[in-house]
Amino acid sequence: GAVVSQHPSWVICKSGTSVKIECRSLDFQATTMFWYRQFPKQSLMLMATSNEGSKATYEQGVEKDKFLINHASLTLSTLTVTSAHPEDSSFYICSARPSGGGTQETQYFGPGTRLLVL
């Protein structure tokens, strides 16, 4: 149980294009999902918290107009990197917290998406 999928697993795109990444909780509902980013040799860094049916909360320094988050259902959150540039190349990974659990509950992670912008 508690499986989170992420699609695509890797993507290469040209500078200026937009890329959408999907995060799905397969066997549980998740009111809250999180998006993290990892640059080489760095730790996973929280980008934003996504709550179903409401606007996402972005961490300081993360541009909300560049990283669009939509959490339209209890099992799906999407991250769209708009007008991607080479500096957006990174590893993006989502997590989902089962609905009804407290804020201390486990977050279950997807396998991540590697984005390369040429």
Add this chain to the structure above:
Amino acid sequence: ILNVEQSPQSLHVQEGDSTNFTCSFPSSNFYALHWYRWETAKSPEALFVMTLNGDEKKKGRISATLNTKEGYSYLYIKGSQPEDSATYLCAFKGWADGLTFGKGTHLIIQP
């Protein structure tokens, strides 16, 4: 900026030996400390969520302890096996909803 440190960065251990590594985190505004095991090309696997000072949790040959007053947690692996090779991540949860991760300890078990 929250500081979560893990040491060592990497570790080579002979099969059958036991090992441990450390996670240090802020001792204020503590809500929980998470441990994950992350194998390459897979999803990080949740190991433990620890919330109380003095907590000790166990899952098979892996166990963890927690000291919230001094801000550290230890992860122990008893009788290491090749399948234990992975990166072990700890993550601090304070008042905010998301997790603050350390860089991880990369463990390699040598047969």
